[in-house]
Amino acid sequence: MAGGGGGSEIDLPRPLVDSDFLYEGAPPDALVDLGRALFFDPILSGNRNISCGTCHDPARGTGDDLSLSIGEGGTGFGRDRRTQDGVVSRIPRNAQPLWNIGAQEYTSMFHDGRLEPDPAATFASGFWSPAREDLPVGLDSLLAAQAMFPVISHTEMAGQKGENAVATAVAEDRLQDAWDLLAARLAKTPAYVEMFMRAFADEYDGLVPADTVTFVNAARALAAFQSAAFRSDASPFDRWLSGDADALGPEAKLGMQLFYGDAGCSGCHSGPLLTDHGFHAIAMPQIGPGKGHGEDTGYWRASGFMARLEDEGRYRVTFDADDLFAFRTPSLRNVSLTGPWGHDGAFDKLEDVVRHHFDPVTSLAEYDVAGADLPPLDHVIEATGFGSELIFRPLNPARREAFALRDVWVQQSRALRARIAAANTLAPQSRSDAEVAALVAFLESLTDPSAIDRSDLVPMHVPSGLPPQPTPARSGDHGG
Ligand code: HEC
Ligand code: HEC
Structure with a gap:
């Protein structure tokens, strides 16, 4: 395909469209809202001291501006992050950017692709992953399956054995217990129960509210949020691809x-x-x-x-x-x-x-x-x-x-x-x-110019009452 109004000999990609993304580009609002709260809420970390957003900061290109992240036990954001509360190691790899991570063309997750769909369904979950047969059923996308992992990483989010029940469960290879413990935390927060009920109303008709609060559902909401929030395809190159000869x-x-x-x-x-x-x-x-x-x-x-x-x-x-x-x-x-x-x-x-x-x-x-x-x-x-x-x-x-x-x-x-x-x-x-x-x-x-600073995605408050991570920009800074 030739962009920029034709005349080009080279083989350019086609533009992205809604149907390239999970939920055809339009996940239900209630699911996205829940995912957004979870993404920035430190409640998903064993020691309640780090969120997904700490390393995937929407004001820092969905990364942390560091070569290698400092996970749980660190304090501060971006280049100011320090090891104040004690860490056992740097995270060994660079925090991956999440732009367009809800695109269905992804065939694996992580730098080494260690999480992949497995059409042969060797494990009930339908995915190859380091969790093997411990990964539960019900994860309806690769991106949802990914969200099961940061919370069971000792250095990223779980913490060390003995510091909290989640970390201890992980250390003892009781992964389902670790996920259940996190879900139980959410189920104790009425605002979360309400959000899960709203997000999964269709599927869980007739169940008691707490039954909708599973970590698999949390992971599905995280995927919906990431897919919607981090879609980013309004760059000059995209304008060129759709025929604007002056875009480049x-x-x-x-x-x-x-x-x-x-x-x-x-x-x-x-x-x-x-x-x-x-x-x-x-x-x-x-x-x-x-x-x-x-x-x-x-x-x-x-x-x-x-x-x-x-x-x-x-x-x-x-x-x-x-x-x-x-x-x-x-x-x-x-x-x-x-x-x-x-x-x-x-x-x-x-x-x-x-x-x-x-x-x-x-x-x-x-x-x-x-x-x-x-x-x-x-x-x-x-x-x-x-x-x-x-x-x-x-x-x-x-x-x-x-x-x-x-x-x-x-x-x-x-x-x-x-x-x-x-x-x-x-x-x-x-x-x-x-x-x-x-x-x-x-x-x-x-x-995409609109991706330069997406700190507007960080909510002022999250349902756990913990301070959201990263620190939200004051509302005045973003005109709303
Ligand atoms: C043989 C396949 C291959 C070719 C050809 C290739 N790249 Fe890469 N590129 C990679 C891989 C793989 C990585 C990541 C490697 C790693 O992190 O160990 C990468 C990383 C990058 C990065 C860093 C991105 C990031 O998020 O860290 C940039 C920028 C880049 N390539 C640009 C280019 C440009 C420009 C060219 C042409 C001059 C090019 N690449 C050709 C495979 C390739
Ligand atoms: C301590 C920093 C840190 C935290 C906290 C963290 N991540 Fe990550 N994330 C990373 C790093 C580092 C990688 C790459 C890991 C690898 O390749 O081994 C990654 C990879 C990913 C990927 C894969 C992207 C791709 O292109 O394959 C997704 C999606 C993701 N993280 C989402 C999340 C979500 C959702 C959470 C919260 C539940 C989270 N992350 C928490 C650092 C972090």
């Missing part, structure tokens, strides 16, 4: 020609969301604690911390050697708002992550971790003991340096970098500075 300036047009032509970007960043939903290894540098993958015990031996620090990406889902260090192609819609970039936020300049693609192996070798946004970890707690004896204590100050090393260990190891480099599938190409600038101009034309 000359530099962005040149960038578009390169993107869909010589530079080969659309080989992976294809379709209306500018992603093929595939997994590719492009030698992204690794910073942070990783996912505990790999055989390397060098850090363990050097630091005394029983940890392995690699993140082997898709390989850990498929165990297919071709998937080593492969990550899902990110959608590039609103990409200018979603930095830092890469699965671990290694790059904090859009131009730098674009340049990385031109010679991934050299870029990996020369990468400087100073280009990452990693707030200090001042208050770290560590587990001591085993099983039911597990307790968490502040990190011994003498061990701070050894702990901090995990931010850079993989990147500083020649051998571990070589594994990432060996998996790279992107051929080098050479581009002039003008071409790079044109590509960046094109990427900027993928920004």
Whole structure:
């Protein structure tokens, strides 16, 4: 299809339409309202100290402006987030942006796609996921299924064993108990019961009110909210696609020609969301604690911390050697708002992550971790003991340096970098500075101006009575 009034030779995507999204783009209001309250309410976290919106902040491109998030136990938002109340680790990956996440073309969730629909229905839920047979039935979309997971992550939302009943249930592998405990919290809040009743009135006719308050229903409401709130397809590029020849300036047009032509970007960043939903290894540098993958015990031996620090990406889902260090192609819609970039936020300049693609192996070798946004970890707690004896204590100050090393260990190891480099599938190409600038101009034309600050989505109050996260903008700031 040719945009901008024709004349273009390149193969452009079709514009997004309502039917591309869950609920044909129009989920019921009562469901969206419930999902909105839940998304910003810390009640879904074990220690009642973090919400989905803390890491997926609608004023920060639906991310947190950090390379790697600080989960529960942190305080503050964006680059001001600190570890005041004690955390055990950074979150190992960059908080994914949620723009257009309700598009039905998504075939997996997370950087490694570890949650996927399973048409063969190996498990009753109909999804492949790390929860395997524990994922309940009734999750009516991939996005709803995703919402089951942040709340059972110790570092993201649940907290540590012994701190609260939800975290303890997770630690003891009683996932359904963890979800039930969260639903029971909601059922104790009359305003939530009323909202669930309204949202699920049709389905639960004749049941007592509390029966509608399940975590599966909470997850369905979260999906409806995200699908409606984060749809974002009013960028200059969209106007160009629907025939407005003036929507793109000359530099962005040149960038578009390169993107869909010589530079080969659309080989992976294809379709209306500018992603093929595939997994590719492009030698992204690794910073942070990783996912505990790999055989390397060098850090363990050097630091005394029983940890392995690699993140082997898709390989850990498929165990297919071709998937080593492969990550899902990110959608590039609103990409200018979603930095830092890469699965671990290694790059904090859009131009730098674009340049990385031109010679991934050299870029990996020369990468400087100073280009990452990693707030200090001042208050770290560590587990001591085993099983039911597990307790968490502040990190011994003498061990701070050894702990901090995990931010850079993989990147500083020649051998571990070589594994990432060996998996790279992107051929080098050479581009002039003008071409790079044109590509960046094109990427900027993928920004929907209305997405720049959606802090209007954060409600002033949530039903639990806890302060919503992030802090709502004062109503006057948004004229309403
Ligand atoms: C502590 C920060 C944090 C919190 C809190 C959090 N997330 Fe996330 N979210 C992330 C990170 C990091 C990823 C990527 C994880 C990965 O790939 O392993 C992610 C991934 C996602 C994805 C997948 C997007 C995609 O493109 O595949 C969705 C959807 C999502 N989160 C929604 C939520 C919802 C809903 C909640 C609340 C129930 C929530 N998140 C709470 C950090 C967070
Ligand atoms: C072989 C497939 C492939 C090609 C070709 C490709 N990319 Fe990527 N791109 C990826 C993958 C995979 C990632 C994420 C890698 C990671 O995080 O480890 C990515 C990340 C990005 C990011 C960062 C997005 C984010 O949210 O973190 C940008 C920007 C980007 N690519 C732009 C481009 C441009 C511009 C081109 C053409 C010059 C291009 N890509 C070509 C696969 C590709």
